[in-house]
Amino acid sequence: xxxxxRIAPTPSGYLHxxxxxxxxxxxxxxxxxxxxxxxxxxxxxxxxxxSAYVQDIFDTLNFLEIPWHEGPRTLxxxxxxxxxxxxxxxxxxxxxxxxxxxQVFACNCSRSQIRSLSIDESYPGTCSHEAVPLDGSEVNxxxxxxxxxxxxxxxxxxxxxxxKLPALMQYFVxxxxxxFPAYQLSSxxxxxxxxxxxxxxxxxxxxxxxxxxxxxxxLRADSFTQVQFYHHGLLMxxxxxxxxxxxxxxxxxxxxxxxxxxxxIYQQIANLTGIDELVTNWRQLAEVVFHKRI
Numbered sequence: 001x002x003x004x005x006r007i008a009p010t011p012s013g014y015l016h017x018x019x020x021x022x023x024x025x026x027x028x029x030x031x032x033x034x035x036x037x038x039x040x041x042x043x044x045x046x047x048x049x050x051s052a053y054v055q056d057i058f059d060t061l062n063f064l065e066i067p068w069h070e071g072p073r074t075l076x077x078x079x080x081x082x083x084x085x086x087x088x089x090x091x092x093x094x095x096x097x098x099x100x101x102x103q104v105f106a107c108n109c110s111r112s113q114i115r116s117l118s119i120d121e122s123y124p125g126t127c128s129h130e131a132v133p134l135d136g137s138e139v140n141x142x143x144x145x146x147x148x149x150x151x152x153x154x155x156x157x158x159x160x161x162x163x164k165l166p167a168l169m170q171y172f173v174x175x176x177x178x179x180f181p182a183y184q185l186s187s188x189x190x191x192x193x194x195x196x197x198x199x200x201x202x203x204x205x206x207x208x209x210x211x212x213x214x215x216x217x218x219l220r221a222d223s224f225t226q227v228q229f230y231h232h233g234l235l236m237x238x239x240x241x242x243x244x245x246x247x248x249x250x251x252x253x254x255x256x257x258x259x260x261x262x263x264x265i266y267q268q269i270a271n272l273t274g275i276d277e278l279v280t281n282w283r284q285l286a287e288v289v290f291h292k293r294i
Contacts, residue, residue, distance in 0.1 A: 003035035011053035014251035028286030039071030106132035141175035
């Protein structure tokens with residue numbers, strides 16, 4: 001199977017510097033392993049997805065000259081052919097498979113209830129033996145997870161590694177209360193559907209990698225268990241918190257409006273990672289990050 005990697009932003013806000021670091025590393029890894037790049041826009045969070053944010057993805061990638069070979073090129077093309085809505089039958093098939101093998105249970109706990117039961121907001125399995133109807137309204141579907149078994153993942157370039165599913169991923173959600181598939185399931189199904197072989201993510205998404213590999217084992221999606229993952233360090237703001245859309249991180253759109261050129265944006269990313277070298281494009285940024293293992 002030919003190598004394929006993906007850029008997979010969510011249209012829930014304007015792209016920021018942290019997003020671009022991940023995209024630059026994705027493009028550079030694609031060149032290293034001779035992989036095609038898929039642009040996959042994850043719009044399954046229907047309450048937060050916004051067409052202006054989708055357009056921002058195209059504008060930003062083109063402005064910063066980050067390439068992709070497959071996927072939409074315009075907002076109209078995305079909405080008519082590439083939105084995750086068009087892959088709902090695939091997600092439903094996976095959910096049905098979990099249902100038939102009795103791997104899921106319904107949960108009607110609210111976030112405030114979970115916070116009152118768990119200091120770290122991990123779900124303690126409250127509803128796993130309550131027989132809450134799966135077809136009830138306002139219920140999540142959660143998956144039964146192993147508490148102690150090791151999960152094998154492929155890291156690039158280290159190779160095979162093992163780790164336990166962290167507390168925050170115990171009994172993770174596979175279908176949300178609105179009836180739509182949760183991120184862990186839709187992302188996995190998409191990666192299998194598109195034949196993804198390599199994935200670049202921030203180190204904060206290592207728990208998601210473990211959860212998705214575990215889910216792939218249950219669904220017998222063997223190709224995903226061989227995907228190679230590269231987890232990079234995160235860009236931190238002045239408050240030492242990771243840059244994020246929800247925290248109001250400075251967007252590329254704003255920097256463009258202030259007259260920033262692509263090379264200035266790449267240099268700013270480099271500076272935030274502690275890189276002293278001159279960086280003017282995504283290739284240079286990625287090569288320094290790979291070399292320093294940031």
